[in-house]
Amino acid sequence: xxxxxxxxxxxxxxRRNVPWTVxxxxxxxxxxxxxxxxxxxxxxxxxxxxxxxxxxKPPVWQEAGNADRLLGTDLLGRDLLSRLIWGARVSLLIAxxxxxxxxxxxxxxxxxxxxxxxxxxxxxxxxxDVQLAFPFVLLAIAVVAxxxxxxxxxxxxxxxxxxxxxxxxVRGLVLSLRERDYVQAALALGAGTPRILVRxxxxxxxxxxxxxxxFDVGRIIILExxxxxxxxxxxxxxxxxxxxxxxxxxxxxxxxxxxxxxxFAIMLVVLAINLLGDGLRDWLDPRTVRxxxxxxx
Amino acid sequence: xxxxxxxxxxxxxxxxxxxxxxxFAALRLSGDPAATMLPGDASVDELVALRRQLGLDRPLWLQxxxxxxxxxxxxxxxxxxxxxPALPLVLERLxxxxxxxxxxxxxxxxxxxxxxxxxxxxxxxxxxxxxxxxAVVGQATPYFxxxxxxxxxxxxxxxxxxxxxxGGVERLILPAITLGTHFAASLARLTRTSMLEVFGQQFVxxxxxxxxxxxxVVLGHTxxxxxxxxxxxxxLQFGTLLGGxxxxxxxxxxxxxxxxxxxxxxxxxxxxxxxxxFVLALTFVAINLLVDLLYGVLDPRIRRE
Numbered sequence: 001x002x003x004x005x006x007x008x009x010x011x012x013x014x015r016r017n018v019p020w021t022v023x024x025x026x027x028x029x030x031x032x033x034x035x036x037x038x039x040x041x042x043x044x045x046x047x048x049x050x051x052x053x054x055x056x057k058p059p060v061w062q063e064a065g066n067a068d069r070l071l072g073t074d075l076l077g078r079d080l081l082s083r084l085i086w087g088a089r090v091s092l093l094i095a096x097x098x099x100x101x102x103x104x105x106x107x108x109x110x111x112x113x114x115x116x117x118x119x120x121x122x123x124x125x126x127x128x129d130v131q132l133a134f135p136f137v138l139l140a141i142a143v144v145a146x147x148x149x150x151x152x153x154x155x156x157x158x159x160x161x162x163x164x165x166x167x168x169x170v171r172g173l174v175l176s177l178r179e180r181d182y183v184q185a186a187l188a189l190g191a192g193t194p195r196i197l198v199r200x201x202x203x204x205x206x207x208x209x210x211x212x213x214x215f216d217v218g219r220i221i222i223l224e225x226x227x228x229x230x231x232x233x234x235x236x237x238x239x240x241x242x243x244x245x246x247x248x249x250x251x252x253x254x255x256x257x258x259x260x261x262x263x264f265a266i267m268l269v270v271l272a273i274n275l276l277g278d279g280l281r282d283w284l285d286p287r288t289v290r291x292x293x294x295x296x297x
Numbered sequence: 298x299x300x301x302x303x304x305x306x307x308x309x310x311x312x313x314x315x316x317x318x319x320x321f322a323a324l325r326l327s328g329d330p331a332a333t334m335l336p337g338d339a340s341v342d343e344l345v346a347l348r349r350q351l352g353l354d355r356p357l358w359l360q361x362x363x364x365x366x367x368x369x370x371x372x373x374x375x376x377x378x379x380x381x382p383a384l385p386l387v388l389e390r391l392x393x394x395x396x397x398x399x400x401x402x403x404x405x406x407x408x409x410x411x412x413x414x415x416x417x418x419x420x421x422x423x424x425x426x427x428x429x430x431x432a433v434v435g436q437a438t439p440y441f442x443x444x445x446x447x448x449x450x451x452x453x454x455x456x457x458x459x460x461x462x463x464g465g466v467e468r469l470i471l472p473a474i475t476l477g478t479h480f481a482a483s484l485a486r487l488t489r490t491s492m493l494e495v496f497g498q499q500f501v502x503x504x505x506x507x508x509x510x511x512x513x514v515v516l517g518h519t520x521x522x523x524x525x526x527x528x529x530x531x532x533l534q535f536g537t538l539l540g541g542x543x544x545x546x547x548x549x550x551x552x553x554x555x556x557x558x559x560x561x562x563x564x565x566x567x568x569x570x571x572x573x574x575f576v577l578a579l580t581f582v583a584i585n586l587l588v589d590l591l592y593g594v595l596d597p598r599i600r601r602e
Contacts (some may be wrong), residue, residue: 126311129308129312130312130315130316130319133316133578133581133585134316135539137540137544138539138540138558138577141543141562142320142570142571142574143323143324144562145324145562145565145570146323146324146325146328147328225441226439226441229544231559232559232562242439242441245442249441252448252449252453259442259445259449260449263445264442266437267434267438267439268437270439271434274433274437
């Protein structure tokens with residue numbers, strides 16, 4: 001019995017019942033996206049201009065807290081909650097843009113290299129080896145050192161960090177998929193290469209790409225905040241979780257909340273995204289489905 | 298084995314060449330260093346003069362060859378800020394970085410291996426749940442936040458450990474925890490998965506059937522066979538540790554290569570950025586070579602590939 005048939009039949013049924021391992025982590029992720037999207041309407045105060053009379057106010061549950069500044073204020077009297085909400089917008093937007101660019105580019109390269117093999121594939125594999133042999137933060141430092149820190153540069157650099165993983169895994173999948181009977185059959189029937197790539201190979205690798213991209217969003221949020229924390233990413237006064245932590249680190253002794261909340265926001269969102277990735281992988285990725293099938297027998 | 302070693306060394310030389318090319322590309326193609334070094338009101342003549350002085354007016358391929366030659370002979374130019382050759386400046390800080398990354402590695406392995414093994418042995422029980430909860434939370438926590446929170450709680454509130462600088466074990470503990478936790482989290486998860494995979498194999502059943510004690514089965518038979526993916530991750534992650542060291546050094550004012558590189562970006566000291574990035578990347582490549590060679594010793598099947 002061919003595996004392709006076995007996988008194709010139960011797919012619609014599987015897809016109808018979204019398991020709780022996907023739904024549960026998806027809730028906080030969607031919530032964060034919603035908050036970010038609605039920032040101009042729901043943020044209680046301006047994220048940029050502060051009230052100097054209300055500098056370094058602690059969160060509302062502390063004695064000196066101010067009921068109008070739920071999570072307290074920073075050194076410039078800016079409302080921390082509002083900066084968190086606007087920061088979500090910046091961080092998520094950058095992460096989504098970089099993931100999208102990186103995963104589309106990486107997947108196309110992986111598809112083409114895996115399908116055509118030959119010289120292009122050899123060159124690509126070497127290129128991947130070299131980039132993987134390079135701690136990514138260092139590459140980012142080198143680029144930002146010359147190009148200067150800006151959101152555009154940041155997105156490009158982060159996308160460069162993301163494409164390799166996609167190219168490598170998609171290439172590996174396509175290498176084995178192209179030998180399958182149904183691809184050979186399509187070739188024999190005279191289907192052109194674009195048709196085989198788009199109609200037969202892309203649907204097979206799509207679920208893997210989605211799972212990879214989910215994990216990438218989480219990884220990139222951390223990378224972006226790291227670069228912003230180092231002063232190499234989002235620049236003040238634009239609110240971003242990482243650059244807010246950069247300022248907060250300086251006066252953390254006087255105001256723990258300025259450092260605690262942005263970091264907590266990063267952790268929660270990345271945690272939810274990673275769990276969503278785990279859930280999606282178990283649900284969508286045929287390779288794990290097959291592995292689980294073997295486990296049962 | 299000789300053929301295997303030769304292949305790996307050749308591959309490493311190629312990767313090192315690639316790394317040099319990547320550093321060159323990142324630093325030369327992403328903008329004009331001369332333009333970013335001069336103040337905004339500098340004249341065109343000054344710009345042209347600086348470009349000539351830095352050799353930026355030459356064709357790109359000549360610049361590339363000069364850079365490769367410099368990298369081979371260890372000449373990355375003179376630091377604008379320190380007025381000394383860039384490479385020695387970087388090299389004298391390398392031991393501090395390696396000390397930090399090494400301490401984080403030891404800490405992570407010491408924490409993650411027992412945790413992963415226990416989680417696999419007691420799969421589905423409370424130990425497993427707690428260990429994996431630690432792992433997923435650890436993987437989602439950024440280094441810098443962890444470092445700031447540790448300083449806040451352990452140094453400022455409790456006053457147990459100093460907040461910054463190098464020297465003495467007490468100054469190494471917090472940076473090592475900061476850098477090691479993320480790694481410990483992924484290593485614990487992988488150890489658990491690899492152990493569970495090996496548990497299902499027939500030789501484990503045989504070992505149990507022979508009446509060996511459970512711990513002898515776990516440590517003697519299972520762990521040894523689960524070692525290859527675990528060592529792979531340790532090797533691969535050492536590079537991530539070198540990258541994470543950049544952040545950790547910045548938080549704890551640890552006098553390593555990463556902190557120097559970041560500081561040099563802000564004062565536009567390109568020769569030092571270049572040398573720092575290159576040295577850290579090369580260290581990583583060298584460690585990967587060691588890991589590859591170690592595989593060959595551990596698993597004879599790999600040598601024959």
